[in-house]
Every structure is written in structure tokens, then in C-alpha cells.
Amino acid sequence: MVPGKHLWLERAARRGRMEIRFRYRSQHWEDTAMHTTYRDAKVKELRDQLIRFSPKANKSELADAAESLHNDVTEDRQYAYDFVYFRLTKFRPENPSRHNIAGVDLRHDLRQMIEDLTEAAEIPVEQVAQPVHTLKDLARMFRVSTKTISRWRNAGLVSRKYVVDGRKRVGFLHTSIEHFSQQNREKVRRGERFSQLSDEEKSEIVERARQLVEGGATPAEVTRQIAEQMGRSPETIRYTLKNFDADHKSLAIFPSHRDTLTDDDKRTLFRMHSQGMTVSQLCKRFNRSRASINRLLLDVRVQCVFELPLDYIYNEDFDQPGRDAEFLGETPEPAKAARKVRPPADLPSYLAALYDVPLLTREQEYHLFRKMNYLKHQASRLREQLSDNRWNSDDSMSKTERIDRINQLYEEAVKVKNLIVQSNLRLVVSIAKRHVAKVDDLFTLISDGNMSLIRAVEKFDYSRGNKFSTYASWAIMKNFARTIPSEFKHRDRFRTTTEELFLLRQDDRMDPYVEESAHLRRKRELSKILNRLDEREQQIISARFGLGRGSEPLTLKEVGEKMGVTKERIRQLEARALVKLREAADEERIDVELGSA
Template identity: 30%
Template sequence: MADFRTDKIKGLLADVRFSPIRVKLEMLEKAESLYCLLETSKQYPYEFVCSKITGYNPGGEGEIEILEGSSVQADVRLFILELSKTVSQPAAMLNQPAYSIASLAEELGVCDKTIRRWRSFGLIVRYLVFEDGIKKLAVTQQSLEHFRKQNPEIIKKASSFNRLSEEDRQNILELSKQLKESRPDITRSKAAKLISEKTNRSFETVRSTLQNAEQKEQSDIYLPRKGKVNSKIQKQISELYAGGKSVCDICKMFGCSRSSVYRAINRSKAKRIEAVELGFVDSPDFQKPAQMRKIEEKKIFLPSPVEVSTSPDDVNRYISRINKIRPATRDQEREMFIKYNCLKKLYQQEKQTLNLSSPSGKKLQKMHKRLEEIEKIKHAVFQSNLRVVINIAAKHIGKHISFAELISEGNMALFRAIEGYDYTKGFRFSTYAGWAVVRSFATLTPSDSLPLEDSVHTDMRNVDASSVPVVEQAGRDLEEVISANLEPKEQFVVKSHYGLDDPSLIKKKKKTLKQIGKELGVSQETARQIELKALQKLRHCLSVDMFDKLLK
């Protein structure tokens, strides 16, 4: 992911990447409006930033995290840019003018690179689709006006420049040639400085002109001397290798030895690994190296992956695919989380001993494979619990938010829950994830609940008649706990919404929150809050299996 200054805003971007397109577009507008309010010299609570962008306050226990204004500004700009990559928003849909980089440069009489350089001074850019159907970097009118207000001198200075003519460009290249002949060891930076002083052109204009000429003519006039690998060459080697170039070809291009090329490649890999930070839930199982090696080597059950979208468009097809996924048993689920957290701890331990200047190729390969296995387990846990999201979403369907959008929101909550789940507590992950999904739905815009279409319910209700006695017993146990721990109004809401009025029924008769609200004489949202309060109480007094049965 891009280089954020704060983990909180980086995490927020990860959280909203599976949001419905409509929600993402709203967040982009809110984030841009927020940026116009921020000041470098001030500090801001993360809750303020999150609420301004998403519309809800994350709250939570513990100290309020305060962020520096400059960091928030930089990260909000990056948040807008990265989030805009995930949607294809036509520029014509905006309620304000928007310019591509090229059209804005023409409007202001500057070059494209000048506009791009302004990003480092605070200009917000985002991706938009223009009339030609191409997604391009763009600047909105709101962003441009804010930048004008904050940086009047930069705008004034840029407008006083004239574009570089072809005659001027040729003059710069001729001076460069003369300098190189008289001073063979001169660097591009030094040459650009001397030419800039002589031609009264900006250093950046001259430097970029020389660099462009090198790239166009495939010249190596100002590249470092052959055999020397600096940070720039190291990056180029890494990119060429990733693009399929052989080590032999790279050696010829840069005049380097094979060991120098492999060292450059490994250093780049080590930097990428260093940037990956994995949190893990520690356990007594991870205290001895021998125990951890045994866990790492043990083969565990992983459900066969099924190709499904995290933001379904065709709900029935989506449910059909989910039904093909074999769910994990309690023991299999526990084994997955033990290995998942063990591998993450091993990864973090090895990262601490990683030599960035001279990393071991074998160690890097081992860490890369370990990271792939971590992602594989996480994906398996995610897919095997998608049914939980569907079951809970079916109880919260509303006329202002579609079933598909609820599933998308619930999938985000499920994905986050994997990181926070502590398998040592004893309760099943589906219980923990179910509560996370319910809380996630509580933050959505209030809407009138509506019953879900029968076709959707039918796909998820394959009940075996032989399970009737078990269902009846579970219903009686649940009835006793509800009666003993909930207020009368809370009992009514839970029993009505989850179809517990008659525990002998296999196909439960469930009421929507709208119907329950009407019977109680309260709003749908009030009924929802009563339900959430009741579930909080039940979470602490129900057994793991019973709470599971309630949510399913």
C-alpha cells in the first residue's frame, strides 16, 4: 500500500476498499471537503477525521489518538488518490468542474510536470473518467481554489514562466554536450545547475530536459559510471528483473557482476518486506521455538477456494457459490488460527533480524513463502465464514440499502474480525465475527427493514428433518437465558426478530425491525438499538454454541 504517515488513516483506507461504489463516491467528496478545513499547525483526533470522511464516529475504549495536522493533510490527499483508483467516476457526474492534468496545464499556461510538482505542495488529485473514456489524474475546482488560496506565490511564479520552445530545448542540449566534452565526469545535476544559471531557466526545467533526452535517445551520458550500483540503479535493476529481464541481460546493461545484480534485487525485496507490518495474537503455544516449528510444519485443513466477489451484484449466484464452500469444523478453525498467528509471529521475528544492506536470498524467499501462506489461511477463514454475513444481512435488509450492499459491508467487518480474533478465549470465530457484523450494520444509515425475497432465503435454508429434537432443545435453553437476563421489551424484540416465539419450528417466523417497531410504538431505529443492547447482554451469558444458533 502507499506510504501513509499514520497507521489509522492507512487502516481506514483498507477498511473502506470493499464499500459499495455509492459510499466510496460520498467518501471522496467528504474527504476533499475535510482537506480544505485542515491546518498544518493544528492537531486532530482520529475520531474527527474518520467521522468527517465516513459519517460515523469509531469511538472505542482507550486514549484518543491525536494526529499532527501535517500528517493528516498528507494522508487525506493520499486517501483520496488511492480510493479514487477503485472507482470509475465520470468527471461529468461531479457537481463542480474538473480538469485533467493536461487541460489544467493548458488553462494556466504551465507544463504538465509543473502541475504534478504542485502535488508535493498540497494539490489534491484524484482519478476521474473523461469524455474519451480514459481514467486520468484530475483536479477538481474545489481543490484548485483551495490550492490557489494556500499557495498564491507558487501560482504567480508559475504563471510568469514561458513554456520551453524547441529552440530553447536544443540550446540546452547543445550546452550539455559542450559541458560533457570539457568535463567528462560531470553529473547531470551539476550540468543542469550550470546550464540553468547560463540560460536563466529553472534548474528543474533544465534537469528534466536532459533526462527526457537521455530516455528518448537511450543515452547513458549522465548515468553513474559502469559497475557502480547506487540506489537509483538498484531500483531500475529491481524493476527490470520483476519485468522479466534476465540477470545476464541486466549485467550487460549496467556493467555489473551477477553478485551485484542479485544483491540489488535482494535489497529491494528486503525493503518491501520491511514495510509489511503484521500484528498477531500471542499464545502460550508460541513460547518455545520447537513448538512453533511443529505448528509451522503441521498440515492443516483449508477449504478449497471458490471465486466469489466481495461486493456481489447477482445475490442468488453469489449465494450459490458460497454454498459450494465447505465450512470448517471447530477444531479445524482453531488449527487455522493457531497456524495463522504462529506464522505471523515468526515473520515478525525474522524481520527484526533482517540485514537490509546484505540480505540473504534464501531467507527472503522463505519469508515470502511464509507471507503467501499467511494470506492463504486468512482467505480460507474469510471464505468459510461468508455464510455468517449472509445470514445476518438477511435480518437487516432495508429499503434504503440493498442486500448486496449489506453483504459488502458485512464482508468488510468479517475481514477486519480475522485480525482481532483471539482463539485462546474459547469461543468460535463465527460467534466473534457475527457480533462484529452486527455492530457494523448498526453504523449504517437508518432504514426501514423489509423482508428478504423467498428465493434468497431458500438458498440458505437446507434443514435436515432429523435435526428437529436438537432444534427444540436449543430453543428451550435459549428461552430460559433470554427470560432470565433481558428486560421484557428486549425479550420481545429478540424473540420476534430471530423467530424464537415458537422454538419447535424449523422454519422460524421472523419479523422485520419495522414490524417490531410498529408493534412497540417506536421507530425502526429504536427497535434496532434495543436489539443491539440485548445482544450485548446475551453475548456475556450465552454459551458459544447458543449464541451461534441465535445469529444463524
């Protein structure tokens, strides 16, 4: 570098008239995208001076000087700023400085300065005296990915900026590449060993991963095994599978893995755990750690607790201490055994069974209602503490134990509620029978009445001294008064004949006795004609139509596997058996619906 070319820098600095003497502060400087992550402020300041006030022709020489210094710097040493200034400009600063720069920071800043100087110089790549390689050229040369080249740049590979086809691009001088290769032989050799994957290798990784996943392997096991089998780094395998899943969501290897699980995912996870799937199995299924799965399960449990219907009738006695044994004790026995009441003769058997449940005495009724509401009161108080996070490390009950206790109290309250409802179901039947003359369907009335009964149990205030049967009867009849006119209005709207004909017409299908008798008759008739078939044909028909007790119809394939023959053979035997059954039904004059052959 010719010293005379740099006298202007020192003289202009001494006179303090840099902006007047030289005209290199232009719009180009303002538009150039320079690095802003210099580690040393004085090096960045020097970069600004060199770019602003040096001619374009000199910026390439300054970059050469910076690269020469970069190659001589050792990262574990300290370097004086005056020394750096002299190596770059060939002059010593007018005002000496005692500022020192760490070697690792100096190398980093010099690499950024080289790029900034060459970018400001706007050098066409055709004018460079030696070969210039692009990022992709370098990746192909060493058979590595562009990400690896980027890591090499951070490790010391010097890059420059050149004008290629009218646009500024990163380029690497051949001499810079040779110097880096000599200084980092092991790094380059390791990069060549783990070369960039070809499309065929990516496809092989995906196929092997799919086979391992189908065999029950976890993502970590898949990554480790494929890395060992193909001689690749686990990180390469992991990123390859991650990119494949992102680009092919419908064919993803790990479809259940998401960065953030949705509420539906959490509910599914909780349901699987409730059905017996272990935490370890959930970790594999959702690609989460054990701590993460336990935290998600706890979150869902908390959410479920806050969805529990814990409305209750409050009583001041609930806040008195020491009365748990009284409130939660066993139901008192009646003074004398209740007399068994015979059900009405016209009731179906399953409704007559309601009369086997004894009615509650006034004392039993009071105790059960108080117990149910007190259990909900305790659960509600625990849930409020859970909501306000009012517990600490000194609490004897952990968060999980608190949730378990809330669920236990709620289940006990539901049991008590069901006992009250069961003891009063006959009340619904007796009231529905009084209204059955106004409508045709007794069972719809009973169903509506049962819902009214359940709501009445939840709203009844036992402390007022009234009998529950009085309150429940009023609630049921009030509901009937509302629903029966609606039923008549609906029938008037869709009436197809005269009112008398409509009211007198009876649908035998609505009568359970007639329905049950018809079912038994059809069953006897079907058994009669089934005897016309041989043993194998009977077995096929029974399996195909689900004629056995608690059996479901099977497909042709399922029947074939069960009998050890092909699906087509079962179809042929079934067709032959159906023909026989139709002939037998015609002979016996039996109306039986049979599938087509």
C-alpha cells in the first residue's frame, strides 16, 4: 500500500475539515447496509471513517489489510487498538490510545469490516484477479449444507461482498478458502464426512423412520437408530424428519407432535390416561417429557374440576366446626320397617319395580338433603381455594390431593342425590298416571317428570321443614301444565283426520306388552324355520344377522375368518341358506324380513 495515498486521512483529521476536503460522504454511504453487531466500539468507529473518507479504489486494499491482520490474530491474546490502526492504515494515530481488544472480538469485527469495506467498494466479480466462489459453490465443493458454511463463517472463514449480475452477493476468495481449510482441517473433514443429504438419502431416512414408528419406537429412538445406521449426525436426522413433517402434514411421521397442544389434544391425552394408558406411553405418543405430560394432565384435571356442577343450598350450620360426623354419618334407620306397597296392576314390570324401593322418612329425607348439600359445600370451598391459589408449601394438602378430594366429595354428593331420586320415582309415576288421559304416551310424561324430579332435588331447601314430596309434586305438575298444552298444540297443527278418530286411534307399537309379545312370536317363528338349515348354514345366518344373545352382526370377512373359509365362500353359503329360509317362510305363511341373496 502506497503511504502517499493515506496522507489525506491524517492531514484532514488534524485540520478537522474532512467533510470539506474530501467528497466521499455521499448517498451511497447512507444506503449501504452495514453490519451493526461489532463487539468493539472503536473498531466500528474506525470502520466508519475508512468507508466514509477513503476512495472506492482503496477500500479493496483496506479489506486485504484487514484479512491479513485477521489471519495473524490469535483469539486468546489482547491487541492494542493503535496496533490495529497501524496494520490497516500504515499510519500511527495522532492521539495514542491505551485501548485493548480481545483477540476473539477482534477477529469477529475484522470479518464484518471486510464485508462492509467490499460492499461499499462495489467491486464487480469479473474484475477480481482470483476465483470467487458463491455460498452454493462452496457447499458443493465441500459437500456440505449452506448452514454448515454459515457456521464456518462464524468460525473464521472470511467472506466479501461483490457485485454479481447487478446485485451484491456474498463471495469467498480462493485464497481465503485455502487458508481456512489449512487452519481447520478437522472441521472441514468432519463436514465432508457428514455431507449434505441427497433426495434419495432423505427418502431413505423417512422410510426407515416410518417403519420404526410403526414398531413403537419413540422420536428419540428413531433419531438415534437411523443416525447409527446411516452414519449421520442425530441432528441431521432430526431436522430431516422435522422438515418432512412440516412439508407433508398428511403423511407426517410424528403427526401427534405439535409445538403447542390444543385444548382438544389435552382432552384426548387425559382421556387416554383415564382409559389406562401410562405416562410413559403418553410420552411416546405425544413426544413430550414425563414432567410435561404430568403437568398437562394436572391442567386438564383442574379444568374438569371447575366444570363440576357444584350449585347447592347454603346453610349456616355448614360453617360450624366439628359437625362433620353429624352431617356425613350414616342415614338413620326408621323406627319401624316400612310397609311394602303393592304396585298398580296395570303397570309394566320395570315400572312396578320402582315400588320395591322404600319411601324416605322425614328424618332420613332431612339427613340426606343436608348431607348432599354439605358435601357440595365442602367441594365448593376447596375449589375456591384452588382458584385463588390459596395454598403454600406448608399446606398439608397438595394441589393434586386437593383435586382428588374435590372429585371424591362430588361423587359422594351424586350418590346421595341418586338415592333421593330413586326413592321418589314412584311419585312421578303416580302423577303421570293422573294425566295420562290427556295424552297418549305415558312414558313421555314419566321421562319429563323424572327431569323435573331431578331439578327439584337440586333446588329443595330442606331447612324450611317442608316435606320434599310436596315440593316435588308441585314442580312435576307445574311442568306437566306447561308441556301438555304444547303437546296438544303440536297435534292440532299436524292433525290429518277428525279429533275423535285421532284420539281414539291407538298405535300398538307404543305398547311395550304388544311389542314384547310380537318380538317373542317372531323369535319362535324364526327358530322354527332355522331348523330347515344344516348346522353350518345356521351358524352363518346367526353370525351374519346377530341372532345370538348379545351378538352383533358380522361381516362376510369376519365370518370367513371365524369358520376358516374365504369371504366369497361365506357369501355363497349365505345366499343358499336365505333361499331355503324364504321357501320355509312361504310354506309356514310366516312374514319374516330376510336380506337379499
